[in-house]
Amino acid sequence: MPHDVSWDDYNAHQWGRVPRASLDLALDATSGEPGVAVDLGCGEGVEVAALLDAGWTVHAVDGEPAALARIVDRHGSHAALHVQHADFTAPPVLPPADLVHSSYALPYCPPAAFDALWAEVREALRPGAVLAVQLFGPNDDSYGDPEMTFHTEAEAQELLAGLEILHWREEDADGNAYTGPKHWHVFHVVARRPA
Ligand SMILES: C[S@@+](CC[C@H](N)C(=O)[O-])C[C@H]1O[C@@H](n2cnc3c(N)ncnc32)[C@H](O)[C@@H]1O
Incomplete structure (x- = not known):
């Protein structure tokens, strides 16, 4: 995100959109039994709401307190919701999870902190767990x-070493962002830790 727009602005305009396709792909790849999910960089919580509706226990993690407060307001004291305010630069300790979803969020981790954050993501994956991310x-x-981290295709593949890649799509195209027209270069990935 160009830094002329705050995350609070961005997130506040997300409510009402449909959940990311990456979440649908990830859910299709799970056993079908709801378990524990982490949404890392959850923003406004569109995917958090979809996961709660589907019966998952959800750990919603983000560095933007206003968005997290709105998630709590929306879901009240939902017993399956756990909200964690954390900055990527001091990597949050994530719970063991059956699904780790992180849409359009990991690239906003600064390069110096990325490896430690990625190690937490990998550590959180239980055997058989599904990971869905954009890089x-x-x-x-x-x-x-x-303040952002980018990966070549080879570097992105390297991050996924040891995981079974279930979905890989490279988007390298003009499109739109919240801030206006943008050229996107995104690796959309869904992968599974072998059981
Ligand atoms: C582009 S938004 C994506 C939000 C949501 N996952 C979605 O798909 O709409 C990026 C999210 O990452 C969060 N974020 C950005 N930098 C962060 C950091 N250093 N630590 C924690 N969260 C951060 C922002 O607050 C924002 O909610």
Whole structure:
């Protein structure tokens, strides 16, 4: 995200959209039995709400307190909702999970903190767990932002070593972002830790 827009602005405009396709793909890849899910960089909680509706226990993690407060307001004291305010630069300890979803969020971790955050993501995956993430590539318009992390295709594949890749789509195309027209270079990934 260009830093002329706050995450609170962005997140507050997300409620009402449909859940990310990455969540549908990830849910299709699970056993069908709801378990424990982490939504890392959950934003406004569109995917959090979908997961709660589907019977999952959800750990909603984000660095933006206003969005987390709205999630809590929306779901009240839902026993299956756990909200964690955390910054990617001090990697949150994630619970063991059957599903880790992180849509359009990990690239906003600064490079110096990315490896530790990714280690937490990998650590959270129980045997058989499903991971759904977007990573940004070097052709993305935001490439060069020092507060963001980008990966080549080979580097993205390297991050997934040891996982079974269930879905891999490279998007390298003009499109739209919250801030206006944008060239996107995104690796959309769904993978599973072998059981
Ligand atoms: C593009 S939004 C994606 C939100 C949601 N997952 C979605 O798909 O709409 C990126 C999210 O990452 C969060 N974020 C960005 N940088 C962060 C950081 N350093 N630590 C924690 N969260 C961060 C923002 O607050 C925002 O909610």
